[in-house]
Amino acid sequence: MNHSENKAKVGFIGLGIMGGAMATRVAAADYPLHVYNRSRAKAQSLVDAGATWHDTPASLAAVADVIISIVGTPTDVRDLYLGNAGLLANARPAAVLIDMTTSSPALAQQLARDAQARSIDMLDAPVSGGEIGAREGRLSIMVGGSAEALARVEAILHCMGTNVVLQGGPGAGQHTKLCNQIVIASTMLGVAEGLSYARNAGLDVQTVLSSIGSGAASGFLLNNLGPKMANGDFAPGFMIEHFVKDMALAYEEALAMGHELPGLQLAQRLYQQLVETGFARAGTQALVNAYAWGKTDENH
Structure with a gap:
């Protein structure tokens, strides 16, 4: 990977069927990629291609300008973002965090409030299009949050999807x-x-x-x-x-x-x-x- 020096460092958490394909698209656009997954084996192909592995979400958060997560359940999202070892407590000031898990609208709203209190932007941005859409970068991405935060990361989202639409405030993407x-x-x-x-x-x-x-x-x-x-x-x-x-x-x-x-x-x-x-x-x-x-x- 030949990273452009002025490109945001992107952290990607959750490298399953969807996440692995989505992270590959981001890396192919020459963004410096930092990865974490509960099972390291699923990250190995990305690491072999030049991505930086992190042993914890907190260590990834400490270096990333933009953090993308796509995990399993709302409980997984809550555990990943909240607490002393969570993304919100360890993210860099002015970072943009994007949860692309299909999750609870109420949880998305809570995370956005907690992020704002730390001067961090938070978007909920679940996707549709399945494995094929993820591999080909043709996902539909439904975004909840501020237009300003979306503008900062829209180029990254377009690596993964052709249809990126702001639906409203926090939680609107999940709805x-x-x-x-x-x-x-x-x-x-x-x-x-x-x-x-x-x-x-x-x-x-x-x-x-x-x-x-x-x-x-x-x-x-x-x-x-x-x-x-x-x-x-x-x-x-x-x-x-x-x-x-x-x-x-x-x-x-x-x-x-x-x-x-x-x-x-x-x-x-x-x-x-x-x-x-x-x-x-x-x-x-x-x-x-x-x-x-x-x-x-x-x-x-």
């Missing part, structure tokens, strides 16, 4: 991501039900996809995950256990608003059944297994 997950939940029901119907009607599912994939039913989930359903390919681009977490967050927020979301509740129930039958770490397209997939009239 927008939960809207995204609500839409995905019911759309996945439709894709799985439609393809299950096709198979039970004796149709060739791939041939059906060649027709409905360019009609009014067309969409990212049908055209990208539909073929995987048809092929029995349940390798994760986005794991069911993470989607279940996201749906629970969305349901809790909707409940607090007094807002009924029956499609979301049905998707939650079916996905939870899959978790309980061994599909927790499968991709979300494994939802098709919740249906009578491949039955024929003689074994109904």
